[in-house]
Amino acid sequence: MECEVDALLALRAQVNKQLGEAGVKLSVNDFIVKAAALALRKVPAVNASWMGDFVRVYHNVDVNVAVQTPGGLMVPFVADADSKGLAAISAEVKGLAARAKAGKLQPAEFMGGTFTISNLGMYGVRQFAAIVNPPQAAILAVGASSPKVVKAADGGYKEVQSMLVTLSCDHRVVDGAVGAEWLQAFKGLVEAPLTMMV
Template sequence: MATVIRMPSVLAGADEGAIAAWLVAEGDEIAVGDAIVEIETDKATVEYQAEAAGTLGRIVVPAGVAAPVGAPIAVLVEAGEDVAQAVQELGLVSGAGAAGEPDAVPAAVSDESPSAPVPAADESAAQEPAARDAGARLFASPIARKTAHENGIDLAGLTGTGPEARITRRDVDAAVRRAQAAQPVAELRAPASIPPAAPTASATGDGEATLVPHSSMRRAIARRLTESQATVPQFQIVAECVVDKLLALRAQVNATLAAQKLSVNDFVVKAVAGALADVPEANVTWTDAGMLHHTRADVAVAVSTDGGLITPVVRDVGSRSVSAVGAAVAGLAERARAKRLTQAEIEGGTFTVSNLGMFGTVGFSAIVNPPHWGILAVGAATQQPVVVDGALTAATVMRCTLSVDHRAVDGALAARWLAAFQRRVEEPLLILV
């Protein structure tokens, strides 16, 4: 019996996704767990894995086209099953077109779909100028329209490569690259007709400003951080950790491990998991219904990419060795920068680590990353004077600032957790056991 593959909800709160690329073709055999399609989100391009086995009988939503969550994107059929009949029985097409024409695009992804954003009157005029023949219609996917609007691309001048000459995201991206090659940076002066509340470029009074349109990822980061600051009561506490023993242990381990070199951050992530085990009351997540208590440490690690910051999650850090944690972090960072993270790698977790020490930053505070209760901002390890047993001496100190969701964790509990973390960092053999 045929099975419908539907657009998954790859990120919490998302009501739409876009097909970035199909990893399989019609007629391919698919097993449960096979990566079959890349779905574009605000934060990453996520690989979606098959939840059922069969033959990919029909791709309903082609690459470059967006569809609402839950909409059919493909059909799996069993061996020997008639594809056309199965698709027709499932009601995914409005009927075959004329001879030689492709089937009609399903309602879920057509321009008539409620999920497709309807441009305002001024946008429509910009995208479909009066020179267009009367009655002519511009076919473009919702994400293509959005991308074109964000980058100032006139859809009327593009030739679509999608079904029935539909303009896709890839067509718009190609137009953006051509425009950038011709004029790498466009300098725009804000027109006088633009209201002050919504300028297209900032005026400095001494020259023209440069407007670089926001990417979808940058908009998502801005939205999430604004929501965090506005809705999550946060406070910070600081620990200055003496890390001479940790640096010596790291050097010794790296001298032994020829294939893989561990970073200070790998030890920090492992120490975070150890502190969550030492203070299990802090391994929680706030929900409106109640406090969710976790039995393992899933730690997110902030990774800087060209598009912005993303926080993939290392699962069950407590059960892994430091080298295994380091390998996991390196793999996640590589996939994050290539926009190849899976859905499972960007969801969940209870705690975040953000490290700017490699840039020489001595100390900073970070914004809590909901639903995580805490984020540890790690600075550079620097030589500083410290007092030991009443005597002044030099030591290597690493400042760590813990930002806390006060709804989930109170000050005393946060202090206990930070003390447990500091103890493990300053006595790093505890990290290894």
């Protein structure tokens, strides 16, 4: 799915300017975590796991964030990410990533989670497919945003920042149509980021 992120980038810059003195600095990934969590609320069938002989649909939305560490990949999670504000998500992700890189994560911080995000945008990767983290049913791969020329509403053309995301699904739990429904919900939140705050 292709998402235009101009509104998200503008909102992020505005919030960071206004809250910078308070030490708040939101990343694009913080918005992605929040949008993914809210999309899981809208399409709960994706917030599920394959348990061998049945599907478990979760009531909580705990979003794992892939973090590269000297010892390999770790996936700590933000518990109840759907009900947390962007500043809280940002602080939590920064703390989890720092502890992961220092080898100080507690098992309760990475053993669990209901959905995973792998973001390689900071490495310049435009698009990739991530492997589902069992027993979870889906993982979102997030690429770097880049400029793209699109047709404007007035009939002319304009340049936008476009981000490609790929949802990998375990089809025992999430089929293509449900995955597409989730991607539409995610795209709607990313392209209208103020809706994440109401």
